[in-house]
Amino acid sequence: MTQQPTALPKPKLGEPYLLTPGPLTTSIDVKEAMLRDWGSWDGDFKAMTAELRKGLISLLGDGSEAYDCVPIQGSGTFAVEAMLGSFTPKTKKTLILSNGAYGKRAVETMAYLGRPVEVLDKGDYLPPRGPEVAALLKADPEISHVLIVHCETSSGILNPLQEISDAVAAADRTLLIDSMSAFGSIPVEPSKLQFAAMVSSANKCIEGVPGFGFVIAHRAELEAAKGNSHSISLDVHAQWAHMEKSGQWRFTPPTHVVAAFLEALRAHKAEGGVAARGARYRTNRDAMVSGMRALGFETLLDAEWLSPIIVTFFCPADPAFSFPRFYELMKARGFILYPGKLTVVDSFRVGCIGQMDEHVMRGVTAAASDVLKEMGVESAAPPAEALAERAKLAA
Ligand SMILES: *Cc1c(COP(=O)(O)O)cnc(C)c1O
Secondary structure (H helix, E strand, C coil): CCCCCCCCCCCCCCCCEECCCCCCCCCHHHHHCCCCCCCCCCHHHHHHHHHHHHHHHHCCCCCHHHEEEEEEECCHHHHHHHHHHHHCCCCCEEEEEECCHHHHHHHHHHHHHCCCEEEEECCCCCCCCHHHHHHHHHHCCCEEEEEEECEECCCCEECCHHHHHHHHHHCCCEEEEECCCCECCECCCCCCCCCCEEEEECCCCCCCCCCEEEEEEEHHHHHHCCCCCCCCCCCHHHHHHHHHHHCCCCCCCCHHHHHHHHHHHHHHHHHCHHHHHHHHHHHHHHHHHHHHHHCCCCECCCHHHECCCEEEEECCCCCCCCHHHHHHHHHHCCEECEECCCCCCCEEEEECCCCCCHHHHHHHHHHHHHHHHHHCCCCCCCCHHHHHHHHHHHC
């Protein structure tokens, strides 16, 4: 089945669309899958866990046989911490490529773990580039691992994963990927990328509900991670070994979330997999961004860096504009937006992922047009400082 030509069914009458990158708008089928109870020890649930792991690995495409999938209870951050605690060394250094909130959180996580890091800090949204990473790795033989955030959801930048993977592989170091908000809509393929482990969660591009994350790691890395974790509940090796042996999660699994996720995985496959999911999100983004630009809004990032996941817009300079009021008036029209996370200028974000299509996105921009009129905002153009900030990216 290809992309549906008509509008997707509304999530539920009266329920707003979540233009946020998870939790996001899920289908009725996903929600309905949660309407029964499952025994965590039972064979039926073990089969569900096996199906979940297999389904996720298959999204890697060619070369997936070398990898295994380990679900971890909790939100995405728990899975990131599990990956870092299980795969980064205690003595050698990990280079964190930071250009937003999630890169910063990874640095903070490593501080909690007491493990040595080097940080390439690119600020709020500038991308890390291959040559600078290559130079850092060349200069410091103590760096053994590198962490990249695939889509930095705080600005919406799609970081140059292939370029970084190539630089890390050429320097013979180990790559870890936070693909939380990208996996399932943007390829992460071992046939093109060299990575030890990556992490994502249930409530982003696969369009499930929140409750677990998952680490997809090379089997050799999973074997080697024995005894490396700082934490009993976040030990990826232990969770993996237990699942391999018993088919079960070590501690109470989020049974209903798993049932919902399997439904979401089926829908992902029926839509056409990673390529089709990514295509729908790009169409969503393009419809939404062009509508917003027509109103005078400007994106933080140039087209080259805009992810199909979430887009940051500058707040208009017009004094009649206030984001809290804009938010409330958009909500009254059925759309929940997301505040910005930039430190330098005021911004807000609009997500493109979830059970939404271009029709919904055009509804968003039509609502934004009405709301600007209601607020008495004459122009949605950003202040001059915002554009000066953006020029830095081009430089
Ligand atoms: C969502 C997200 C996370 C995890 O966030 P949680 O709120 O813990 O689910 C981590 N990294 C990135 C890039 C994300 O988008």
